[in-house]
Amino acid sequence: MYSVMLVDDEQFARKGLRALIDWRACGLEVTEEADNGEDALLLIKDKKPDIVITDIRMPVLDGLELIRAVNEQSKGEAPAFIIISGYNDFKYAQQAVRYGVHDFILKPIDQEEMTRTLIGLHQKLSADKSLKERNEELLISSVIEMLIMGEASDEKIAEWEQRLPKASGYRYLFVELNDVHPWMHPADSLAAHDAYEFKPYTQTILRQLIPEFRHMLLHEHRGRLGMIVSDALLSRYDGDIASFMQTLRGRLTQKFGNRVFVYAGMQVERLSQVHESFRTAKEALSYKYVHDETKTIVYQDLCDRPLQFIEADRAIRQTLLEQLEENKTDEIRLTVERLFDEFRSNYFAPEAIKMNIHQIATAVAKMIKEMGGDERELISYEAIISWHDLNVSLSELKRLLTNFVVDSSQLLKQLRKECAKGGIHRIKQYIEAHFHKNISLKSIAAEFYMNPVYLGQLFKKHYGMYFNDYLLRLRVNEAKKLLRQTDLRIYEIAEKVGFSNAEYFVTQFEKTEQMTPSEYRSKLLQ
Incomplete structure (x- = not known):
């Protein structure tokens, strides 16, 4: 709905216009009225209506003077104007065009003509709004890109420090939706659309949690959303970043389930230092599989214990392969559980987990080939060699590996039967x-x-x-x-x-x- 102000010195004319038009059907709502141009000028400055419908002949300040004054004061943010006049004067119309008036309508007002004009204006405002939002989004995205790469000029940084509320600290945050992929559990099939809804829904939640969200910068990274937040924006959370992250994640979890992770980099004093916060946010992200249960990670809360880039206990892997050959499904599940406990407790880096799972997948594929089979026939094989290109939680990764090993065990059992028939x-x-x-x-x-x-x-x-x-x-x-x-x-x-x-x-x-x-x-x- 766009807001409308009616300006006419005759009260019955304003009431008549209210009754004549089905405003809601046009996507509009009459919110303000004024009986002279001077009062209208003050109301427009205070209430900022989207559309102003005004008569020309009014006391104190006529319609054209009102439009001229609004345009001078608005700095490019003037409402759309429609002029209504009982005078078929070309000079009035000519002046209205110079002021950028949307339409000039003669009295008595024709209902169909007025409705068409209002619907057309609604469509124009919607198109202008979409274009403006898209341009603003592109501008913000380019600015964030420069800030996180440390390539923003002093002039650009100064400009954006003026646009943002005055702050003494900034952080870079990542918000990440996990486990949306082609191999999801059948019960989660509806979640396939979540990836398309994640950004707009996150924007909606942020506006609710922080009314000043228009001052926040939201940026799309590969598979996740990034944003710059300042301590000024977090004032209602007493500047506590962890409290804000938990609140944000809690709201997003209501829609997307327990698949949302939030990461925060170190706090920096100046906007020009945001690239340092971005770097440390990425470092916090690398602790994802260590903190798979809490799913909120703040850089300064990370302990000094470094991530491990090592091979998992070979005995666990060997046990898993033997259980696979012997088709011991229940024991396979327990051994995979042991493997993932080691990943978490020993602070395995994501790259180390990828390497260890790749080694298992390679060994299993070799076994299948030696039996004359083709591991590519397994849907679970595609998942276990492709998951690292997606955002996958540790629990989901454990499910994918378990499915692959169990499926491979069944395939080997079938291949053994074929070998028993003489190959x-x-x-x-x-x-x-x-x-x-x-x-x-x-x-x-x-x-x-x-x-x-x-x-x-x-x-x-x-x-x-x-x-x-x-x-x-x-x-x-x-x-x-x-x-x-x-x-x-x-x-x-x-x-x-x-x-x-x-x-x-x-x-x-x-x-x-x-x-x-x-x-x-x-x-x-x-």
Whole structure:
């Protein structure tokens, strides 16, 4: 709703206009009235309405003089004006245009014309407001970027110190939403939209917690929001940054659950030193997995104990891999719990946690490959190799690793069953990779330490055709592809698909396709 002031020396004219228009339907609300230009000028300065609808002929100060005076005093923040007049005088209209009046409407007022004008003005104000907010947002973003990089000029710093409430200290804060990713638990599927709502909702909460929020600078970093806050803005929290952070996080948690982290850098005295607070806020952020339970981290509260960039206890990792091979799901969960307890209690840096989880994922993937499987078939594998590009809490990371190890254990169990059947699937893969070579049932059986007769029977049982028929089909299909896509001669194609004798190749091709290779190629050309 935009606010409207009516200015007319005739009371019945103001009441008539109030009754004539459905103001709410136009997105407007009449909040003020004045019966002369002088009183209107004072009210406009005090109440700052969005729109002023004024008559021209009024005592003390007429409508045009009112508009001129407001424009001179407003410094670019004047309301939008609509003039109503009973005089069809071109000079009035001409002067109104020079003053930037939105419209000039003659009495008696036509309801439809006035409604169209008001709706159009509402749309213009909304568009102007959006553009102004966007430009302001871009300006603020660029200023913050310069401040946190330590590249702001003295003039720019002085300008923004004037814009902000006078303060004796500044801090840089990060607000971070975690665990919004493609592999979320099904129960959290609705949270996928949270990433889009996080910034506007945070802005709303900040305005409620700090009415002077318009003086705060909010900046989008990769995956998190950053802001500059001063002790002046935190006066209602007695300047206690921890109290403010807990209050902010508590309000955000009501909507986003226990997935919000807040980090604060050291306090600095001048705006020109904000880059130091930014640097220490990033350092506080690196303690994220140590303080996963509190989720609010203030730089000066960090103990002197440094983060560890070390390998986790190898015995835990070895135990986990053995339990995976033995498919002991319950014990896997307990061992993952032990691993994460070590991460937290021994102050593992995020990079160290990434390294240790990567080592586990690599070892598991190697086991799966050695069994003839493909770890990429597991959705949980994609999560465990991609999580580090996202904001993920320690508890969520523990869930992702547990899912990956349990899923891998089930896959290995399935692969072992296939191996128990003679590894027929791996044999089929071997044939598909080597069909162009001089292979036979006997040579493949020797490669896999099997009896050739048994291998032939097993192949027929699983794939419904004899080995030789399958091999011939692979070679003929490849030959057809080469006939279609190349100009190789027939004997060259025979060699490429595994036939040492070109005549035998032609015979087998004709037997399968009811035409010779030459005829097949000619048919394509026709």
